[in-house]
Amino acid sequence: MLSLLDLPALKALWKERRWGQPSWQAFEKAYFEKLACSYEELEAVPSQIVEALRKDVAFFPLEVSQEFLAADGTLKILFETQDGLKFETVLMRYSAEGKADRFTVCVSSQIGCPARCAFCSTGTMKWSRNLRAEEIVAQVVYFNRRLKTQGASGARVNNIVFMGMGEPLLNYVEVKQALNLLLDQRKFNLGPRQISVSTVGIVPGIEQLLADQLPTNLAVSLHAPNDELRSRLIPINGSYPLATLFASLDRWTEQTGKAVFYQYVMLRGINDQPEHIQQLADWLKARPARLNLIPYNPGPALQDLDPTEREQIFDFAQRLRAHGLHVLIRHTFGQDIAAACGQLLVR
Ligand code: SAH
Numbered sequence: 001m002l003s004l005l006d007l008p009a010l011k012a013l014w015k016e017r018r019w020g021q022p023s024w025q026a027f028e029k030a031y032f033e034k035l036a037c038s039y040e041e042l043e044a045v046p047s048q049i050v051e052a053l054r055k056d057v058a059f060f061p062l063e064v065s066q067e068f069l070a071a072d073g074t075l076k077i078l079f080e081t082q083d084g085l086k087f088e089t090v091l092m093r094y095s096a097e098g099k100a101d102r103f104t105v106c107v108s109s110q111i112g113c114p115a116r117c118a119f120c121s122t123g124t125m126k127w128s129r130n131l132r133a134e135e136i137v138a139q140v141v142y143f144n145r146r147l148k149t150q151g152a153s154g155a156r157v158n159n160i161v162f163m164g165m166g167e168p169l170l171n172y173v174e175v176k177q178a179l180n181l182l183l184d185q186r187k188f189n190l191g192p193r194q195i196s197v198s199t200v201g202i203v204p205g206i207e208q209l210l211a212d213q214l215p216t217n218l219a220v221s222l223h224a225p226n227d228e229l230r231s232r233l234i235p236i237n238g239s240y241p242l243a244t245l246f247a248s249l250d251r252w253t254e255q256t257g258k259a260v261f262y263q264y265v266m267l268r269g270i271n272d273q274p275e276h277i278q279q280l281a282d283w284l285k286a287r288p289a290r291l292n293l294i295p296y297n298p299g300p301a302l303q304d305l306d307p308t309e310r311e312q313i314f315d316f317a318q319r320l321r322a323h324g325l326h327v328l329i330r331h332t333f334g335q336d337i338a339a340a341c342g343q344l345l346v347r
Contacts, residue, residue, distance in 0.1 A: 001056075001057070001058045001082060002056065002057045002058065003057060003058040003059070003060060003061035003082075003134055003138075004027075004031060004053070004057055004058070004059055004060070005060065005061055005134035005135075005137060005138050005141065006061070006132075006134045007134070007181065008177075010057070011024070013057075017052070019046075019049050023045055023046050023049055026044040026045045026046075027042065027044075027045050027049075028186055028187065029044065029186075030042050030043075030044050030045060031141075032141070032186065032187040032188065035141070035144055035145045035148050037145055037149070038059060039053070039054050039059055058082070060138060060141075060142075061081070061082060061132075061134050061135055061138050062079040062080065062081060062082075062135060062138045062139075062142065063079065063080045064077055064078070064079060064080075064142075065078045065079065065080040065086055066078040068337040068338075068339065069337070070333070070334040070335075070336050070337040070339060071336055072333060072334060073093050074090060074091065074092050074093070074333045074334030074337065074339050075090070075091045075143075075146075076088055076089070076090045076091075076334060076337050076338075076339040077089050077090075077091075077139075077142065078346065079138075079139070079142075081111075081131075081135060085111050085128050085129070086111075086346045087108045087111045087131070087164075087165050087344075087346060088108065088164065088165060088339075088344045088345075088346060089105065089106065089107055089108055089139040089142075089143075089164055090105070090106040090164065090333070090334060090339045090344070091103060091104070091105055091106075091143045091146075091157075092104045092105075092106065092333045092334065101155065102158060102159055103143070103147060103155060103156065103157045103158055103159065104157070104158075104159040104160070104161060105139060105140055105143050105157050105159070105160050105161070106161050106163045106164045107136055107139045107140065107160060107161070107162055107163075107164050108131060108136075108139065108164030108165035108166055108344070109130070109131055109136060109162055109164070109165070109166040109167070109168040109171050109174070109175055109178075110127075110128075110129070110130050110131055110165060110166025110167060110168075110170065110171050111127075111128035111129055111130075111131065111165065111166070111346075112125050112126055112127035112128050112165065112166070113125075113127070113165060113166045113167055114127055114167065114170060115167045115170070115200045115234065115235070115236055116235060117200065117221070117223075117233060117234045117235075117342075118232065118233045118234075118302075118305070119223075119233060119265055119267060119296060119302060119305055119342060120299075120302075120342040121299035121300075121301055121302060121338075121342055121343050121344065121345040122165045122166070122342070122344050122345060124299075124301040124302070124345065125345050125346055125347065130166075130170075130171040130174055131166070131171065131174060132174050133174045133175075133177035133178040133181065136174065136175065136178035137178050137181050137182060137187075137188075139164075140157050140160060140182065140188060143157050144156055144157050156189070157188075157190075158190070158194055159194050159195075160182060160190065160194065160195045160196070161195075161196045161198060161219070162175065162195075162196065162197045162198050163196070163198045163219070163341065164344055165344045167199065167200055167202065168197050168198065168199060168205075169197070169199045169202035169204075169205025169206065169208075169209075170202060170205070172205050172208050175197070176208075176212060176214065179195065179197070179214055179216060180214075182195055183195070183215075183216075192214075192215035192216050192217070193216075193217060195216040195217065196216060196217040196218070196219050196261065197209070197214075197216050197217070197218055197219065198219035198220070198221060198263070199218070199219070199220060199221065200220075200221045200234055200236055201220055201221070201222075201234070201236065201237065201240050201245045202236070202240065203240040203244055203245060203248045206218070206248045206249065206252055207248060207251075209252070210251060210252055210255055213255075215256065217258065217261060218249075218252060218256075218258075218260050218261065219260070219261040219262070219263060219292075220245070220249065220260055220261070220262050220263070221234070221262075221263045221265075222262045222263060222264050222291075223263065223264055223265050223271060224237075224271050224276075225242075225271075225276050225279035225280040225282075225283055226242070226279055227241045227242055229270070229271060230242065233267075233270075233271070242283065246283060246287075249287070250287070253287065253288055258288070259287075259288035259289055259290050259326075260287070260288070260289055260290070261289075261290045261291075261292060262284070262289055262290065262291045262292065263292050263294055263330075263341075264280075264291060264292065264293050264294065265294045265295075265296050265341070265342070266293055266294065266295055266296055266307065266308035266312075266313050266316070267296050267305055267306070267307070267308065268296075268305075268306040268307060268308045268309070268312075269306070270305070272308045272312060272313075272316055274319075277316065277319045277320055277323070280320060280325070281320065281323035281324075281325060284325055285323055285324055285325060289325065289326065290326045290328070291320065291325055291326060291327045291328070292327075292328050292329075292330045293313055293316065293317055293327065293328070293329045293330065294330045294332075294341055295307055295308070295310075295313060295329075295330070295332055296308065296342075297332065297335055297340040297341055297342050297343050299338075299342065299343055299345065301345065313329055314329070317329055
């Protein structure tokens with residue numbers, strides 16, 4: 001069933017029925033700015049249009065199946081699609097003294113993930129399908145409404161990371177459409193620096209981002225500094241080895257003028273050894289790069305992997321900084337509700 005978030009189809013319907021531009025603008029304002037939660041709240045749209053829509057168009061493409069609240073305030077929602085599939089999305093709240101709160105949504109782009117990285121729970125679930133653009137932006141609309149109804153005065157989602165379930169660059173067409181909506185000032189009012197697309201390193205997808213000049217941040221899940229190890233952890237490295245990946249990232253940096261963010265999950269005894277420090281420095285020191293070290297979050301379906309000790313992560317970071325690299329240790333949110341990096345999983 002068509003939903004109000006399938007904007008190309010909805011626009012076509014509007015045109016066909018000659019409902020006109022002012023009523024379209026009233027709809028956009030009520031839905032995206034005022035965050036209407038039901039047809040009753042679309043009073044600004046002429047009532048005969050609302051009645052016509054109500055018959056054939058779903059107000060929202062997703063249902064909430066379950067929710068989980070972590071001790072640190074992280075909220076994970078299990079959504080259900082119209083065709084009965086389930087996936088998860090996470091809202092993180094980051095508060096720092098003297099600054100406005102940051103609300104980050106970790107959006108999913110696929111149900112399951114074909115990349116099947118060795119350390120990631122999502123890769124162990126059944127692969128179902130790509131999410132549609134409307135289902136991607138619906139995740140953001142949902143949390144905006146939630147912030148509004150919880151009375152967080154004027155609070156909005158102000159940061160989006162494509163770091164939920166799935167590999168966004170293997171669902172390029174829908175992700176691109178979603179990005180364009182998120183960047184549309186009349187809908188989400190987000191700037192390019194508030195959105196990060198994270199990829200395991202799908203080179204044709206990076207080239208597409210370049211060709212389309214989508215100005216968001218780019219994050220790359222690096223996780224290993226040599227092809228032998230990376231291919232063991234991330235099977236698609238066989239198709240896009242490090243030299244090919246970095247050549248593409250260099251073009252991206254040249255065109256955008258921006259640094260690339262890199263994720264590196266710290267796996268004890270596997271990718272946290274002294275030789276890895278040197279190899280990482282060799283790849284990154286001459287490039288504009290921000291490296292995020294991520295403590296490994298264990299998952300029930302994952303075996304034979306352990307997190308690097310806290311102390312050793314600090315030491316690893318220090319040694320990388322001594323090579324002149326920009327290194328941060330990523331804070332872990334929502335581990336108690338399996339909402340942290342790599343823990344999203346639906347059975
Ligand atoms: N497929 C995209 C988007 C997912 S982002 C990508 O790989 O970039 C999710 C991030 O969490 C990725 O960097 C992923 O490698 C990382 N991750 C996966 N499993 C993890 C785990 N068990 N612990 C910590 N980080 C993990």
